[in-house]
Amino acid sequence: MVTPNPEFTKEIESRGGGQVLMCFQCGTCTASCPSGKQTSFRTRKLMRMAQLGLKDDIVNSEELWQCTTCYSCVERCPREVPIVDIIIALRNIAVDNGHMYDEHKKVATALSKYGHTVSINDNVKAQRKDLGLPEVPPTVLANDKAKADLDKILKATGFDKIIG
Ligand code: SF4
Ligand code: SF4
Structure with a gap:
């Protein structure tokens, strides 16, 4: 019942x-x-x-x-x-309530660290260069101010505490 x-x-x-x-x-x-x-x-x-x-x-x-x-x-x-x-x-x-899978924690940690859920690696950088693109795309990865703003948001929302 x-x-x-x-x-x-x-x-x-x-x-x-x-x-x-x-x-x-x-x-x-x-x-x-x-x-x-x-x-x-x-x-x-x-x-x-x-x-x-x-x-x-x-x-x-x-x-x-x-x-x-x-x-x-x-x-x-x-x-x-x-x-x-x-x-x-x-x-x-x-x-x-403490239920977060390790895989989700890894994705959340990448977002916190890089500003992207999937980070860029040397292989991708080389491929971008071959295509005539900047090695690092013009996103938060190449914008310190945007990353600082993201850090503030993650802190204000308590996101950083969730991922530990
Ligand atoms: S939530 Fe699903 S089960 Fe409920 S009314 Fe909507 S479609 Fe029907
Ligand atoms: S959003 Fe899509 S995957 Fe999620 S419950 Fe609805 S139909 Fe299923």
Whole structure:
């Protein structure tokens, strides 16, 4: 027997997740989900778990991370449930509760260090040079001020503390 936890549904909303209670469990999202065709992830089930406030089950679930944020479900949902916003809110809550995969930590660390989730290496630099391009693209990689601004944002949002 599951006891609904309305406080958790309020927490999802307050974290930008929107109205999960609007979902009437039609299953259109699951049927539209390309990720669910390859994995055990079921969008409708996650929405139901969120409605019931099953926080522990959600933050510990591998499926929470199997959405690619393609928005197919959002385009088709007859109730206009902000499914992706809800999933992002749930992921943020999961991270706040100490659930972050090493792979995600590596990507986040690269963003913090270089300003890009994938850093540039010597091989890429050489290829760019062969193509007549600057070795380093004109992004945050080549702009100290932009990198300093990014550092400020990461610090102000607490991002640096999350990745340790
Ligand atoms: S498509 Fe919308 S209403 Fe239907 S189950 Fe998914 S979230 Fe709920
Ligand atoms: S946004 Fe996520 S849940 Fe929705 S269809 Fe795409 S992969 Fe599935």
